[in-house]
Amino acid sequence: DGGITQSPKYLFRKEGQNVTLSCEQNLNHDAMYWYRQDPGQGLRLIYYSQIVNDFQKGDIAEGYSVSREKKESFPLTVTSAQKNPTAFYLCASRTSGGAPGYNEQFFGPGTRLTVL
């Protein structure tokens, strides 16, 4: 079945360590997104990529890095520079053709990162 996978579902790390969250999609979507979700707040965009080998910063990119070497994969690295990394991280993808906003966005199951 087509979809988005994120692994792992739960991740624990010690403060000061970098950690990479995986996101893979087999929907043949060009655009991929990383969001952060904190209690009581809406999803906030960290990074997005419209095409392979290209990505753009979102609203809260500081302390994060991404790569897009393959269409199917968009890993997110949470670096030690991120001051409050404990959060729920969601990956999403969407076709990029047509009018912006008219394409359904598909979400992965999320990764809950806890930094101890």
Add this chain to the structure above:
Amino acid sequence: KNEVEQSPQNLTAQEGEFITINCSYSVGISALHWLQQHPGGGIVSLFMLSSGKKKHGRLIATINIQEKHSSLHITASHPRDSAVYICAAAPYNNNDMRFGAGTRLTVKP
């Protein structure tokens, strides 16, 4: 002020009740999305609309573009409807979306 505001923040209902969740947005949009997030965290898309009304089973979504307001209605609510419902606005000429903080719905049997 957030670009997308939802109300109420939390909602508790008895099984069978009619539910309404409201969403107001301040940006010009090409589409408004309603999403459902279950306790496990995964998000699914319920509706995407740019005008009028859409219906899917017991769920109905409406939008008033002039007033920049959308509502999600659930008829004959059921405990399995318990989830967080999120409104998201897709601005013009932008592939990003702006998300509301979500409405946590609990339906009691």
